[in-house]
Amino acid sequence: MKSDKSSVSKFFELLLVFVGLGNLLGGCVGRPAHPPTTPVTVRVIYRGEPVEGAYVMLVPQDGSLPAAKGVTDVSGLAKPRSFPQVLGVLPGKYLVVIHKRKLEGEAPASSSKENLRFEQKMLDLLPVRYGDAAQSGLNLEVPAAGMVFETFTLVD
Secondary structure: OHHHHHHHHHHHHHHHHHHHHHHHHHHHHHOOOOOOOEOEEEEEEEOOEEOOOOEEEEEEOOOOOOOEEEEOOOOOEEOOEOEOOEOEEOOEEEEEEEEOEEEEOOOOOOOOHHHHHHHOEEEEOOOHHHHOOOOOOOEEEEOOOOOEEEEEEEOO
């Protein structure tokens, strides 16, 4: 009889361990690793045309949130993300930075980094002020619920 009691007791001990582990792991897996985000789509227009390949960054006005980043597609649309693996932006007020650059000049015959630095330079393809949060004049408020679609028309 004693062996029956101890085997039943061990069974319940193991059951409690598995139930406890299940609750622990279920709690960890069930919660997102980040706060909720709001889907945001930004459209960039310059000289009447959508801008492909523009870098869009939403910089939090109070500095308490991570910046959200995205790149425009052929339609001039970007879907910035506060977290690389999750679409959407944390709710808050943002300054908007938009820039598009390309490397200008010929690559030198030698491939040393010093030669590249002196013979090539970055050329801004959009007005420079939009690439600076303090000068762009662009703002975006992201609410805690709903969706955001905002068009930014850049001017010279």
